[in-house]
Amino acid sequence: MTRVQAPLTLAVVGFGAIGEALARALLGDDRVRLAQVVVSPASLDAAQAACAALALDVRVASTLDLGPGQRPDLVVECAGHAAVLAHVLPALRAGIPCAMASVGALHDAELFAQLEAAAQEGGARLQLVSGAIGAIDALAAARFGGLDEVTYVGRKPPLSWTGTPAEQAFDLARLASPQVIFRGSAREAARQFPKNANVAATVSLAGLGLDRTQVELVADPGVTRNVHAVIARGAFGRLELQMENLPLAANPKTSALTVYSLVRAVRNAAVGIAI
Numbered sequence: 001m002t003r004v005q006a007p008l009t010l011a012v013v014g015f016g017a018i019g020e021a022l023a024r025a026l027l028g029d030d031r032v033r034l035a036q037v038v039v040s041p042a043s044l045d046a047a048q049a050a051c052a053a054l055a056l057d058v059r060v061a062s063t064l065d066l067g068p069g070q071r072p073d074l075v076v077e078c079a080g081h082a083a084v085l086a087h088v089l090p091a092l093r094a095g096i097p098c099a100m101a102s103v104g105a106l107h108d109a110e111l112f113a114q115l116e117a118a119a120q121e122g123g124a125r126l127q128l129v130s131g132a133i134g135a136i137d138a139l140a141a142a143r144f145g146g147l148d149e150v151t152y153v154g155r156k157p158p159l160s161w162t163g164t165p166a167e168q169a170f171d172l173a174r175l176a177s178p179q180v181i182f183r184g185s186a187r188e189a190a191r192q193f194p195k196n197a198n199v200a201a202t203v204s205l206a207g208l209g210l211d212r213t214q215v216e217l218v219a220d221p222g223v224t225r226n227v228h229a230v231i232a233r234g235a236f237g238r239l240e241l242q243m244e245n246l247p248l249a250a251n252p253k254t255s256a257l258t259v260y261s262l263v264r265a266v267r268n269a270a271v272g273i274a275i
C-alpha cells in the first residue's frame with residue numbers, strides 16, 4: 001500500500017528578496033505547505049500583498065504561531081540578524097527545527113550560546129545554510145583533519161556596500177578602482193556588515209572559527225556580480241574556490257544562490273533521500 005505523507009508545514013521568517021523568491025520557488029511542490037510568513041511590523045502590508053500576488057493561503061504576522069495545531073515542521077529564517085533572537089530562538093526552544101541564513105548573527109557569543117541551549121532544551125536542530133557560498137561541506141569535513149589557514153574575500157559592486165561603515169569612509173559612487181573596505185576577523189566582519197558578511201561567518205564556522213578566519217571585503221567597480229573567494233590549507237590538502245554570484249534584482253546585496261540554498265534546505269527536510 002502506498003503511504004500518503006502529509007506535506008511539510010513551513011514557516012518563513014522574512015519575506016523580502018529571499019523570502020519571496022523562496023516562496024515562489026516552492027509553488028507547486030506538494031511536499032511542502034507554506035503556512036506562516038513572519039515579517040517586521042513595518043513590512044506586514046507589503047508581505048500580505050506579495051503573498052496575495054502568489055495566491056498563497058498563508059498566515060502573515062510579525063510573530064510565529066507555535067501553538068498547538070499551528071506549529072510548523074520547519075522554520076526558515078531569511079530576515080536579518082535581529083530576527084534570529086526574536087524568532088529562531090523561541091522556535092528552537094519549542095522543539096521546531098530551524099534553518100537560518102543570517103549566520104553572521106552568531107558573531108554574538110551570547111546569542112550563539114543561547115541558540116545552543118535552546119536547541120538542546122527543545123531537542124531540535126538549527127541548520128546554518130551555506131547560503132551564497134559553496135564548499136562548506138568540504139571545509140567542514142577538512143576541519144576534522146586540522147586546518148592551517150582559511151581566508152575569505154568578498155567582493156561586490158560599490159553600491160552594494162551602501163548602508164555599511166564603508167559609506168562613511170569612501171565615496172562609493174565614485175570609486176574608480178577596487179577598494180578594500182574591511183580587513184580583519186570573520187567575527188568583526190559579521191558584526192560590522194550584517195547584510196554583507198554572513199558568508200564570512202559561515203566560512204569561519206565551518207573552518208577555523210570566527211576569530212581565526214581572515215576576511216577581506218572589497219568594493220569593486222570592476223564587478224557586476226557578488227564574488228566570493230575562499231582559500232583553505234590543512235591536513236586534507238588545499239582548497240581554492242571562487243564564486244561569481246548573480247545578485248537578486250530585489251536586493252543586489254544578496255546573491256540568488258542564497259535562495260536556492262534555502263530551497264535545498266526545505267526540500268531536504270521534506271524528502272526521504274537528501275543531498
Ligand SMILES: NC(=O)C1=CN([C@@H]2O[C@H](COP(=O)(O)OP(=O)(O)OC[C@H]3O[C@@H](n4cnc5c(N)ncnc54)[C@H](O)[C@@H]3O)[C@@H](O)[C@H]2O)C=CC1
Pocket residue numbers: 013014015016017018019038039040043047078079080081082083086087101102103129130131132133194195198199202250251253254255258
Ligand atoms: N547566508 C548568506 O549567504 C546570506 C544571508 N543573508 C541574510 O538574509 C537576510 C535577508 O536578506 P534579503 O531577503 O535580501 O533582505 P530584504 O531586506 O529584502 O528582506 C528582509 C525581510 O525580513 C523582514 N525582517 C527584517 N527584520 C525582521 C525581524 N526582526 N523579524 C522578522 N522579520 C524581519 C523584513 O520585513 C523583510 O521582509 C539578510 O539580512 C542577511 O542576514 C543574505 C544574503 C546572503
Ligand SMILES: O=C([O-])CC(=O)C(=O)O
Pocket residue numbers: 132194195196197198199200226245253254255256258
Ligand atoms: O549574498 C551574498 O552574496 C553574500 C551576502 O550578502 C552575505 O554574505 O551576507
